[in-house]
Structures are given as structure tokens and as C-alpha cells.
Amino acid sequence: MTVETTLAVALVSGGLDSMVAAARAREDGHRLLALSIDYNQRHRLELAAARRIAKLLGAERHIVLPLDLSVFGGSALTADIAVPKDGPSDGIPVTYVPARNTIFLSLALGWAEAAGARDLYIGVNALDYSGYPDCRPEFIAAFEGLAELATKAGVEGAPFRIHAPLQNMTKADIVREADRLGLDAAISWSCYDPAPGGLHCGLCDSCRLRIKGFEEAGLVDPTHYALSA
Amino acid sequence: MTVETTLAVALVSGGLDSMVAAARAREDGHRLLALSIDYNQRHRLELAAARRIAKLLGAERHIVLPLDLSVFGGSALTADIAVPKDGPSDGIPVTYVPARNTIFLSLALGWAEAAGARDLYIGVNALDYSGYPDCRPEFIAAFEGLAELATKAGVEGAPFRIHAPLQNMTKADIVREADRLGLDAAISWSCYDPAPGGLHCGLCDSCRLRIKGFEEAGLVDPTHYALSA
Numbered sequence: 225m226t227v228e229t230t231l232a233v234a235l236v237s238g239g240l241d242s243m244v245a246a247a248r249a250r251e252d253g254h255r256l257l258a259l260s261i262d263y264n265q266r267h268r269l270e271l272a273a274a275r276r277i278a279k280l281l282g283a284e285r286h287i288v289l290p291l292d293l294s295v296f297g298g299s300a301l302t303a304d305i306a307v308p309k310d311g312p313s314d315g316i317p318v319t320y321v322p323a324r325n326t327i328f329l330s331l332a333l334g335w336a337e338a339a340g341a342r343d344l345y346i347g348v349n350a351l352d353y354s355g356y357p358d359c360r361p362e363f364i365a366a367f368e369g370l371a372e373l374a375t376k377a378g379v380e381g382a383p384f385r386i387h388a389p390l391q392n393m394t395k396a397d398i399v400r401e402a403d404r405l406g407l408d409a410a411i412s413w414s415c416y417d418p419a420p421g422g423l424h425c426g427l428c429d430s431c432r433l434r435i436k437g438f439e440e441a442g443l444v445d446p447t448h449y450a451l452s453a
Numbered sequence: 454m455t456v457e458t459t460l461a462v463a464l465v466s467g468g469l470d471s472m473v474a475a476a477r478a479r480e481d482g483h484r485l486l487a488l489s490i491d492y493n494q495r496h497r498l499e500l501a502a503a504r505r506i507a508k509l510l511g512a513e514r515h516i517v518l519p520l521d522l523s524v525f526g527g528s529a530l531t532a533d534i535a536v537p538k539d540g541p542s543d544g545i546p547v548t549y550v551p552a553r554n555t556i557f558l559s560l561a562l563g564w565a566e567a568a569g570a571r572d573l574y575i576g577v578n579a580l581d582y583s584g585y586p587d588c589r590p591e592f593i594a595a596f597e598g599l600a601e602l603a604t605k606a607g608v609e610g611a612p613f614r615i616h617a618p619l620q621n622m623t624k625a626d627i628v629r630e631a632d633r634l635g636l637d638a639a640i641s642w643s644c645y646d647p648a649p650g651g652l653h654c655g656l657c658d659s660c661r662l663r664i665k666g667f668e669e670a671g672l673v674d675p676t677h678y679a680l681s682a
Contacts, residue, residue: 291520298567322566326603327559330552337551338527357608366602370595374555379586 231341232387233257233332236286238273240412240434241347241390244398246281247405248389249345257339258283259332263321264294269422273413280411289331298322307417309427319416319429325358329367333384337375342384344371349390349398364388395437403443410446419450426451460570461616462486462561465515467502469641469663470619473627474576475510476634477618483572487512488561492550493523498651502642509640518560527551536646538656546584546658548645554587558596562613566604571613573600578619578627593617624666632672639675648679655680 232254234246249256258278262271271288278286293299299321307319325348332344348359357363368386372378390398402409414434415424424431426449435452438445461483463475478485487507491500500517507515522528528550536548554577561573577588586592597615601607619627631638643663644653653660655678664681667674 287524289521289524292518293563295516295518296564296567298563320605321563322605323559323563323600323603326599327556327563330556330559334522334527334550334552334556335525338525357605358603360602363599363602366595366599370555370592370599371552373589373592373595374552374587376549376551376586 229253229255230343231255231257231284231336231339232343232345233259233336233339233341234345235328235332235347236260236274236277236283237347238270238277238413239347239430240402240409240414240437241349241398243277243281243347243407243409243412244402244405245345245347245387245389246277246283247402247407249343249387250281251405252343252387254343256281256283257335257341258286259328259335260286260288261328261331262288262290263324264292267413267416267418269415269418270413273411276411280407287335291327291331293321293324293327296322307428309417309425311429311432320356323358325356325363326367329386333371333375336384337377342377342382343387344384345387345389347390348388349393349395351392351394361388361391364391394440395433396440399437399441399443403441408446414447421450423448423450425449458482458484459572460484460486460513460565460568461572461574462488462565462568462570463574464557464561464576465489465503465506465512466576467499467506467642468576468659469631469638469643469666470576470578470627472506472510472576472636472638472641473631473634474574474616474618475506475512476631476636478572478574478616479510480634481572481616485510485512486564486568486570487515488557488564489515489517490557490560491517491519492553493521496642496645496647498644498647499642502640505640509636516564520556520560522550522553522556525551536657538646538654540658540661548658549585552587554585554592555596558615562600562604565613566606571606571611572616573613574616574618576619577617578622580621580623590617590620593620623669624662625669628666628670628672632670637675643676650679652677652679654678
């Protein structure tokens with residue numbers, strides 16, 4: 225008996241979370257289409273990491289789509305606003321990019337429909353990124369509902385599934401999940417504001433979360449940090 | 454007393470419909486941010502029309518954002534699939550671009566949030582474009598719900614309004630509305646497959662609708678067509 229494997233589109237940013245989410249798509253038996261958005265993010269080493277990850281996971285195709293969100297401004301990740309280095313603060317961080325996950329999921333949806341894929345994977349998690357509105361389960365559920373109304377496939381009775389397998393994981397859980405899946409975390413990139421020499425800065429919110437995740441998971445962190453808090 | 458006018462982001466494709474929708478944003482008292490997407494559409498004369506329209510309507514800023522949707526394939530408007538010339542057929546047309554309006558509204562939402570705008574205008578209408586799932590009122594309503602969950606502004610209690618003022622208009626209604634608003638339809642572009650010399654082809658679905666709209670409205674059509682059906 226031949227088992228037909230279906231395509232899935234996974235958003236691969238280059239970070240640890242989306243690497244684990246994309247690996248889950250493979251574990252779920254999907255052939256992989258990897259989508260990365262070159263949105264003029266300041267931390268461009270992410271995209272090099274995304275290429276390594278797509279290759280490692282055996283993606284059938286990896287599209288790095290240029291989309292210059294910096295023309296809109298409004299975020300420390302694309303505009304000339306300082307990335308905080310003194311630890312997480314309350315509320316929605318300045319590293320929030322307006323409507324980013326809505327935009328990225330829309331693009332993944334477009335590719336999925338064109339390619340005949342029905343499964344989308346995104347590495348959001350609601351625990352460590354509770355400050356980002358578009359990382360919450362209610363956002364993911366609403367997007368799944370929208371996708372059904374928005375597309376020819378949805379209208380014709382073949383709706384899309386939006387998978388956010390890390391939804392309820394802490395960073396420590398994600399580090400352990402990467403380990404379980406046999407992934408080398410060293411090829412991923414988390415830092416918002418790289419130090420000279422292509423090192424993780426060690427001080428931005430994203431680096432702090434990564435460091436804490438490995439500590440809490442009790443696993444060796446293979447990342448090279450410039451400084452530690 | 455000073456009346457504060459608020460910003461609105463209008464999607465301006467260069468077509469007649471989005472020109473009328475953007476003009477309605479102005480009539481509603483908004484200052485205008487015009488957004489056009491250069492998605493490698495075959496009918497690139499649209500973008501020149503978009504520039505004329507943004508200028509005519511006094512947009513404070515006009516962004517023409519490059520976004521190459523042709524990498525995904527799947528549509529006669531971006532891929533090497535023939536544009537039909539023998540009149541509308543049943544079902545969803547091959548000129549449907551997967552998830553296009555979801556992608557475009559997401560981008561408009563990103564700009565709106567970054568700029569402090571709360572109103573988005575899009576020129577979809579459900580009557581003449583009933584074959585396109587992402588032109589229907591239920592899609593627009595779902596996107597408005599998503600926008601509230603997806604954004605910092607929405608979460609903080611300042612949700613977005615998605616205006617589709619042409620929703621229930623026929624093309625004839627839209628032609629009359631353009632006339633009422635004093636807009637010169639000649640500066641807009643509708644054709645999916647321009648004829649040599651930069652003329653509207655006169656035969657594609659979009660040209661047929663435009664021709665019929667002027668006829669039914671009983672108004673003079675200023676458009677130069679290469680051929681007529």
C-alpha cells in the first residue's frame with residue numbers, strides 16, 4: 225500500500241521555535257514547503273539560519289520572499305528604534321511588528337492554496353510571547369476560520385488547518401522538543417540584535433528566553449553569546 | 454473648532470472600484486494613505502493608474518509595495534495561464550489569485566496600525582465578483598474580527614473598521630458613484646490583459662464588466678478598447 229503524503233507549508237523564520245514547528249510537520253508525515261519572509265528585519269542572520277533549517281528538514285522547496293515591512297515603520301525590528309536589553313517589560317513589546325503573523329499566515333495560505341497544501345505550520349507560542357497579540361490561540365483559531373472563507377479551496381469544502389504545535393509550550397518545553405526530534409539548536413537563530421562577529425547578543429528578550437529555556441530544560445546550550453545578563 | 458481628521462488606509466489597485474472606494478474614504482473625512490501592491494501582475498498598467506489615482510485623491514502618502522506573488526503560481530494573473538476572452542464562466546475564475554485579498558488586507562492592517570489609522574477601505578463588490586471568495590461580505594466581516602484579535606490596537610480596545618463601500622453595488626452603480634464623486638474613470642485601469650499600445654483589450658471578464666457597467670449606467674465610457682465583443 226502506498227501512503228500518499230500531503231504537502232504542508234511551514235513558516236520558517238530561522239528561529240528555534242519555527243524550526244521545531246516545521247520538524248513537527250515532517251513528523252506528522254507531510255512533505256515540506258518552507259516559507260521565509262525577508263521583511264528587512266534587523267536581525268538578518270535569521271535568514272541564513274532559515275536556509276540551513278529548510279535544508280536540514282528536507283524541504284521540497286524553500287521560498288525566501290522579499291517583503292519590505294520597514295516601509296510601514298512602527299517596530300524596533302524594522303525601524304530605527306532601540307531593541308531593549310534590560311529584560312522583558314510589561315505589555316506589548318516594541319519588537320512587535322504590526323500585523324506580522326497575519327501577513328505571514330496570509331502569504332503561507334496563498335502558497336498553500338496554489339500548491340494544493342491544506343496544512344500550515346507556525347511556531348508561535350502563547351506562554352513566552354503572551355505580549356504579542358498574534359501569538360495567542362484565539363488569533364490562530366480566528367485565522368483558521370478566515371482561511372475557510374477566504375479561499376477557493378475553503379469554499380469548495382477543503383478547508384485549511386493551521387497548526388501551532390508549540391502553542392502551549394514554554395521555551396524549556398521547546399528546547400526539549402528540539403532535542404527529542406534530534407534537531408541541532410545551534411543552526412537556529414534567535415537574537416533580535418546580533419553582536420559583531422555574528423554572535424547572539426545574550427541580552428535582548430529573545431536571547432534571554434533562549435538562555436532560560438536551555439537552563440530550565442537542563443540541556444546544554446550550543447549557542448555562542450557575546451554577553452550574558 | 455478644529456475638526457481632527459483621522460487617517461485611513463485604502464487599497465488602490467488602479468482599477469475603477471478601488472478608486473471609488475478610496476474616494477469614499479476622502480468623502481468620509483479621512484486623510485488618505487494609499488497602498489498598492491506590485492505583485493508581478495501581468496496587467497502592470499494598473500500600477501501607473503494607481504499612481505494617478507493616489508495623486509488625484511490627494512493621498513498623504515502612496516506606497517507601492519513590491520510583493521512577488523508569482524513565485525507561488527496558481528493564477529492567470531501572475532502565472533503563464535491564458536486569461537479567458539470568451540466571457541465569464543461559472544465558478545471561481547482562473548484570474549483568482551490565491552488568498553489575494555487576505556494578503557492585501559493584512560498589509561493594509563500592518564500599515565494602518567503603524568500609522569495610527571483605524572479605518573481600512575477596499576473596493577470589493579460581491580455582485581459582479583461573486584466567483585471570488587474573498588470579495589464576499591462574510592469574508593470582510595471575518596477579517597474585521599481577525600484584525601481585532603491580531604493587533605496591539607485591537608487588543609487595547611481600538612479595533613479596526615474594514616470598509617467595503619461597494620459591497621452591494623453592481624458595476625453600473627459603481628460607474629454612477631464615480632460620476633457622483635466627480636471622478637474621471639479614464640484614469641483608472643481595469644483590463645486583465647492589455648492590448649498593444651496600452652489599450653484595454655475589451656474582451657477579458659474585467660473589460661466586459663466595465664463596458665456593461667457604463668452601458669447600464671447610461672454614461673459615456675471614456676475608455677479606449679482595442680476590440681469589442
